[in-house]
Amino acid sequence: MSRHETAIRIRAAAQDDLGILWDFLAIAAYEADIAAAQTVPFVAAHLAGWQRSEDFGFIAERDAEAIGAVWARQFSPDEQPAFYVDGQTPEVTIGVTGAARGEGVGGGLLSALLAEAARRGVGLCLNVRHDNPARRLYERIGFRLVPGSAVPNRVGGTSFGMIWAAPR
Numbered sequence: 001m002s003r004h005e006t007a008i009r010i011r012a013a014a015q016d017d018l019g020i021l022w023d024f025l026a027i028a029a030y031e032a033d034i035a036a037a038q039t040v041p042f043v044a045a046h047l048a049g050w051q052r053s054e055d056f057g058f059i060a061e062r063d064a065e066a067i068g069a070v071w072a073r074q075f076s077p078d079e080q081p082a083f084y085v086d087g088q089t090p091e092v093t094i095g096v097t098g099a100a101r102g103e104g105v106g107g108g109l110l111s112a113l114l115a116e117a118a119r120r121g122v123g124l125c126l127n128v129r130h131d132n133p134a135r136r137l138y139e140r141i142g143f144r145l146v147p148g149s150a151v152p153n154r155v156g157g158t159s160f161g162m163i164w165a166a167p168r
């Protein structure tokens with residue numbers, strides 16, 4: 001049976017999924033592996049102390065193997081996140097394994113995250129590098145670029161802030 005015949009399952013991320021989430025944080029941050037991601041405090045901050053009371057996320061699995069993950073974390077301004085909106089707009093981190101990209105896994109994960117954010121009555125924000133094709137996915141699902149949010153990123157390019165507002 002080819003892997004495409006096996007259904008993708010999306011489930012809520014739990015406290016003991018930290019190891020899995022680290023795999024996807026390395027992917028989301030374009031680091032070579034977990035060890036490299038752990039050496040960058042700005043990156044590691046996205047999972048420090050997981051699962052905080054306000055953290056929520058989802059994991060996509062195929063054949064019981066994790067192929068993607070998304071989560072939202074409410075930073076405080078003193079943690080100096082790259083893009084801070086307010087105390088009701090947690091930041092999204094998302095990654096899908098290279099082999100599973102372009103099949104709708106990222107879109108499915110984001111849909112689950114948006115539904116949970118709406119249920120909690122919070123918005124969502126994220127930070128995206130100017131040349132990342134993921135920007136199209138974010139726009140398709142309802143995120144909007146924030147004018148004036150462009151900042152130099154840690155790899156010498158520019159990143160933008162994007163926001164999704166929960167429907168009223």
Ligand SMILES: CC(C)(COP(=O)(O)OP(=O)(O)OC[C@H]1O[C@@H](n2cnc3c(N)ncnc32)[C@H](O)[C@@H]1OP(=O)(O)O)[C@@H](O)C(=O)NCCC(=O)NCCS
Pocket residue numbers: 027028029030094095096097100101102103104105106107108126127128129132133134135136137138
């Ligand atoms: C972004 C990402 C999570 C999307 O997951 P996915 O399962 O491929 O997404 P879907 O199949 O639901 O949607 C496809 C969309 O993803 C984006 N995408 C496709 N390939 C991509 C890639 N290599 N890198 C980033 N985004 C990509 C495009 O917007 C694409 O839409 P398009 O077909 O209109 O061009 C995944 O590509 C990934 O992990 N990329 C590397 C890490 C990353 O960029 N994370 C986000 C940091 S802000």
